[in-house]
Amino acid sequence: MSAARSDVLIIGGGIMGCASALFLHQRGQSVTLLETDLVGRQASGTNFGNVRRQGRPLYQLPLANRSIAIWRQARELLGTDIEYLQRGHMRVAYRDRPDAAERMEAYAADAAHYDLDLEMLSGNVLRDRFPWMGPDVLAASLSAQCGHANPRLTGPAFARAAVKLGAVIHENCKATTALRDGNEFHVVAADGREFRAPVLLVTAGAWAKAFVEGFGETVPLTSRGPNMCVTEPLPYAIGPSVGVSTPETFESVYFRQVGRGNLVIGGSTQNQTYPEDYRVYVKPENCIGQWQQIQRLIPAVRNLAIIRTWSGIESYLPDDQPVMGPSAGVDGLFYAFGFCGAGFQLGPGVGETMAELIATGSTDIDLSPYRIDRFAAASE
C-alpha cells in the first residue's frame, strides 16, 4: 500500500487539529488529519463552551485576543452557526472571599494593557443588572466582549470547513505509530493505512503523550473529565456566561444559558477518565456536589430539573498551561495539546497561530511559556 502524502499531517481531530487544518489550507498547505474517533468528540465537544478571556495568565491574552477575533466572524468563516453568543463573561467573588474580589480588581487593571476591558460590579449596581445572583455574591468582573458557543457544533464545523477547502480528514482512523523517516514523517494507522508528510502536528489532547515520547521528549500529561450537566429549558434571560473565582476547586462552578433556553452547568469536581476506552463515567457524587454549589451562585436553579449529565476527556499539565509550538528536538514536528480545560476559547487562535508558524516559520504570538522542553529538566 502506498502512503498518502500531504504537506502537513495532523494527529488528532479536536478543535485544535481541525482549526489548524482549516488555516493551513488557507495558507496553501495541503493537510491530512487523522482522528481515532469522530472529530470534536472529546475535550472539544464535551466542554462547557466558554469563550472566555478573563482569568487567563496575562501572557496568554494575545493568543486569546487572536482567537476571539475569529470567534466573532466564525459564522462567515465556517458557513454555519455554531451558536456563538457574545453576551459577556462574568467572574464573581463570594462575600467570604473578599481577597478574590481584590485579585479580580488587580487583574482588571493589568488586563487593560492587553485590550481586555473588564467592568467591576458590586452592590446595587450588580444586583440591578443581574437580579438572579445569589446573596453570597460580593462582586463581579464583567467582560462584555466575551461570550459562549456550542462545543458540540464547533469542532465538526471547523472540520467541515477545512474539508471544503481541500483538507483530507479520516475519522475512525487511529494513528498507532509516528516516526521520522529521512526528511519526512511516517504515520501508520491501526487499520494499516500509511501517511507521509514533511511536517507533523500533534493535536491529540489526552492521547498526545505516546507520540511525544515516541520522539524522545517528555511530557507529564494527565487527563480528567469535566462534570457537566444541563437543565430543562426556560425563557432566555441570563446573557453572560458566569463563573465563580475561588481557590477552592469544589466552589468553582459556572453556568451559561444557551439560546434554546437550557442552563449548562459545569465546574467543581471532575471525573476519572478511561482514555484507552474513550470513555468517562460521570460520578453521581460529583453531580450532587456541583448542584449544591451552583445553587449558591444562582439560587433559582433549585427549581429546575437537570435533564442530562456528561463528561469527556481533557488533558492537563502540572503548570496548567498547554504545550504549543515546535518540538525541541525534531525538525518539522509541532505540538498543540494539553489545554487544561481552557482550550475551547483558544482553539481557533491556536489553529491560526500553528498554521502561521508552520507555513512561515514564525509567529508574533509569544509561545515561550508553552515550550515542550519546560518539563525536560524536571524529569532528568
Place this chain on the structure above:
Amino acid sequence: MTGHRVIVVGAGPAGVRAAQALVEAGLRPIVIDEGRRAGGQIYRRQPDNFTRSHEALYGTEAARARAIHETFDGLAAQIDYRPETLVWHIADGHVWTLDGEGQHRSEPYDALILCTGATDRVMPVKGWNRAGTYSLGAAQIALKAQACAIGSEVVFLGSGPLLYLVASQYAKAGANVVAVLDTAPFAARIPALPRLLSQPGVLWNGVILTRALKRAGVAVHHGVTPVAITGDAQDGVDGIVVRMADGSQRRFACNAVGMGHHLRPETQLADLARCEFAFDPAVRQWLPLRDGEGRSSMPGVYLGGDGARILGARSAEASGRLAALTALADLGHSVSGGEQSGLRKAIAGYARFAAGLAQAFPWPVEQAAALPDDAVVCRCESVTAGELRAVVNEGGAREANRAKALSRVGMGRCQGRYCGLAAAEVIAAEARVPIETVGRLRGAAPVKPLVAGTAGIPCAPQETGA
C-alpha cells in the same frame, strides 16, 4: 449468608417475583419502585380511594394481577420497600436514588436485579406533537390509575396487542372509540400463526378483544398508512388523515389519538451499569445482553422482565424469578436447578410467542423513511425529520450520537427514550445504511429529569485524577 445486599429495581411482575424468591431464600432485599404502589404498569393499582375490582381493571388478567398484588403485600414485612423513588444513576456498585421527599441516597449492592419494564415504542406521524396525542401506555394509565380518558372521541393508531387492548378498555369504559387503525396488514398474521399458537391462551385473549371491539361497534382497519394528525396549536388534535389499505385517503375526526407500536425496554439503567448491548434484528433495537439465566455482562447485575426484552407480563414473572435465583446461586445460596430449568423453558415459550407478535404486527420502518421533512421526530426538542436529514447530508452524521450532537435529537427531557428508535430509522433511511450501524443513543444520568434543588446526602466532593 443472609447478609447479602440485593437490590431489585422495579415492582412490576418481574420485580415482585424476584423479591419473592429473595425473601424465600432468607434475604431482606431492597425494592426500589418509581410507582406509589407495587404492580408496575401492567398491573398498576388505583389510588387508595378508588374501588374498581381487579376484574374491572385487568379483565382476563385479573387473577394474575391479584396474585402479584397479594404476593407483594405479603412480603411487606420482609423487604425494604422504597416506593416513589427514582434510581437516577448506577456507579461503582451503588445505586443512587431520589425519593418523593427530595432525599438523595446511595445504596451499595452485592447483586442488583433490574426489572425496569418498558415504555411505548412510537413511530412519529406528522402532527403527533399536537396536544391530544398520547402513547398507548399513557392512554391506558390515564384510564387505569385515574379513571379518565385522553379525549371524548379517540382514535387508536399503531400496531400490536396493546393497540387492541387499550381500544377495547376504552370502549368498555364508555369512551367513544372512533376507529382502530392498525398499520400492519391483516395478512401478516398468517405466517406468524405457528409461533402465536405457542401461547394459545394469550392468542385467544387477543381474539376475544377483537370481538369485543366489533361488538362495541368500533371499526378496525388494517394495513393503514398514517398521513397526518391534524389540528392547531390552540385546540390540539381535531382529526387524523390516513391512507387505507386500498389506497384511498380518509380522515377521521377526533380530539385525541392514542398511538404506539409495541413496547421498548427501559434500558438506561443497564446502560449506566455498563452492561453490554447487542443489536437484535427481529425488533431492530439494541438490547442489553442477557444470558439464559438472567445475568447481564456485568458481574452482579441481573436483568428481569420487559426491561431487558419485551416478552410480556407472564414472561416477566418467570424471568424476574429466574434472575433472582441466579443472583442467589452466584452469591452462594443453593437454589433448585429443576425450577431454573422450568423457568427457562417457560421463557423460551414466551419468546416464541413474542417473535410471532413481531411478525404479525411489524414496526413500520418505511413510515420513518416517508416522514415529511416538516414532521417532528423529537418532541422534547422539536427536531424535525428534515433537520435530522440535514445533519446526515450536510453534517455527515451517520451515527445516532453524532446526529444528536449536531441536531439536538434525543437531547431533551425524555433523553431519546421516545424518539431514539424512530430517529435511528430516519438516519438509516437517509444515509442508506443498515439500522444497526446507526447504533444507539448512549445512556446518560439522570435517567429522568431530576430537580436540582433536592436535599443532598452529606457528600464529600470527589476529584479523581487519572
